[in-house]
Amino acid sequence: xxxxxxxxxxxxxFTTRAHVFQxxxxxxxxxxxxxxxxxxxxxxxxxTRNSYRIISVDGAKxxxxxxxxxxxxxxxxxxxxxxxxxxxxxxxxxxxxxxxQQLTKFAEKFQEVKEAAxxxxxxxxxxxxxxxxxxxxxxxxxxxxxxxxxxxGTDDEKASHGGPxxxxxxxxxxxxxxxxxxSSCNVxxxxxxxxxxxxxxxxxxxxxxxxxxxxxxxxxxFSACKEENDQLRSKIEELEExxxxxxxxxxxxxxxxxxxxxxxxxxxxKELELEELRKQGEIIPQLMSECESVxxxxxxxxxxxxxxxxxxxxxxxxxxESKHRQTNLKTELKNFLDVLDxxxxxxxDFRQGLSKLGIDN
Numbered sequence: 001x002x003x004x005x006x007x008x009x010x011x012x013x014f015t016t017r018a019h020v021f022q023x024x025x026x027x028x029x030x031x032x033x034x035x036x037x038x039x040x041x042x043x044x045x046x047x048t049r050n051s052y053r054i055i056s057v058d059g060a061k062x063x064x065x066x067x068x069x070x071x072x073x074x075x076x077x078x079x080x081x082x083x084x085x086x087x088x089x090x091x092x093x094x095x096x097x098x099x100x101q102q103l104t105k106f107a108e109k110f111q112e113v114k115e116a117a118x119x120x121x122x123x124x125x126x127x128x129x130x131x132x133x134x135x136x137x138x139x140x141x142x143x144x145x146x147x148x149x150x151x152x153g154t155d156d157e158k159a160s161h162g163g164p165x166x167x168x169x170x171x172x173x174x175x176x177x178x179x180x181x182x183s184s185c186n187v188x189x190x191x192x193x194x195x196x197x198x199x200x201x202x203x204x205x206x207x208x209x210x211x212x213x214x215x216x217x218x219x220x221x222f223s224a225c226k227e228e229n230d231q232l233r234s235k236i237e238e239l240e241e242x243x244x245x246x247x248x249x250x251x252x253x254x255x256x257x258x259x260x261x262x263x264x265x266x267x268x269x270k271e272l273e274l275e276e277l278r279k280q281g282e283i284i285p286q287l288m289s290e291c292e293s294v295x296x297x298x299x300x301x302x303x304x305x306x307x308x309x310x311x312x313x314x315x316x317x318x319x320x321e322s323k324h325r326q327t328n329l330k331t332e333l334k335n336f337l338d339v340l341d342x343x344x345x346x347x348x349d350f351r352q353g354l355s356k357l358g359i360d361n
Contacts, residue, residue, distance in 0.1 A: 010053070014043040014109045016102055020056055020063050021094035028214050031094055034063040041095065041106075043113055050120040052113045054093075064093055070118035071204070074110040082107060087203040263354050270347050277340050284333060291326055298322070 017038045021031040041056040041064065056064035066086045074084045082103055083094040097103040298319060305311050 010044040010046045012042045013045050013113075014106075016041055016097070016106055018098075018102070018106075019096040020058075021096065022063075023092040023094070025091065028210065034058070038098070039063070043109060050124070052117055065089070066093060068110070068113050068117050069200075070114060070121060072110075072114060074107050074114075076103060076107060079103070084110070085207065087207045088200065090203060090207070260358065263357070267351065267354060270350065274343065274347055277343060280336075281340060284336075287329070287333070291329070294322070294326075 018041050019038050020034040020041070022034050024030040024032050035056075035058045039056055039058045041054065044053045044055055045051075046053070052068045054064055054066045054068065055062070066084075066089060072084055072086070074082055076082045077094075079100045080097050080103055081094060082097075083092055085092045095103075095106065097106065301315070305315060
């Protein structure tokens with residue numbers, strides 16, 4: 001079959017433009033561009049053979065020469081891309097169209113041509129079966145005709161009509177020889193077609209096996225992707241748990257920061273109290289000095305009042321009261337100093353605990 005059809009026999013019935021691709025024969029996965037730019041892709045009908053072909057030529061190079069059979073299927077893989085498998089060429093063709101409308105028209109035409117090819121195949125099979133039955137009937141009728149002719153020939157010989165009978169028998173034999181030759185030609189033709197069908201069957205079987213192997217490969221890849229997806233999901237769950245832990249830690253740190261601020265506020269209050277206590281402690285030496293001056297004055301008064309016993313007697317009560325007040329004052333001062341020392345110790349311990357808490361944070 002010539003790749004570029006002669007217009008006397010094949011005529012284009014549909015023409016469009018598309019980018020042509022072929023499947024990579026080594027990987028059976030990737031597409032290999034068969035044309036550098038969009039080329040003409042046409043459906044051709046051969047009236048002599050009653051067959052349909054898809055043909056595309058890029059310059060002087062034939063990039064598509066695919067005979068359409070009823071078993072072929074055109075599949076739309078995207079909005080602008082479609083493909084079909086050709087077992088005779090042992091490849092898969094892909095077409096990229098400029099628009100979805102052109103892809104739809106090409107797919108509809110492919111379905112029409114496929115149905116026409118199926119109808120032509122069914123008619124051809126009916127003709128083969130009809131001619132086969134006719135040959136079988138001719139073969140069955142031949143011996144009886146021969147026997148009848150021979151019998152008639154014998155009778156005619158007995159009846160002295162030998163000449164015409166021999167001519168009739170010879171013509172019948174010639175017809176039978178022609179029918180037998182035609183039957184032999186038909187048998188050879190059918191054997192050739194049968195061999196072609198067997199080869200096509202073998203190619204289809206090979207393509208089916210390759211498709212099965214490709215399916216297994218895709219299944220393995222799908223399983224690997226699924227496992228990888230499960231691993232990624234588990235990692236995401238772990239990361240989410242870690243994020244939750246981090247958020248909890250942030251909340252704890254925020255609580256500790258608030259607690260630290262509260263402790264710092266309490267520390268400032270304690271420092272203010274300590275400052276007040278210190279101010280009060282500064283008054284104590286003045287009181288002591290006053291007490292000492294009072295004692296000195298008292299001693300001076302005692303010396304002055306030695307001569308004045310009567311005044312001393314009157315003043316003794318005052319002195320005793322003054323001594324009593326001084327004793328009470330000293331006791332209160334001692335108690336105040338003890339309380340002040342305890343407060344200072346507590347404040348010192350509190351500051352150490354606050355410093356330790358800040359270091360832990």
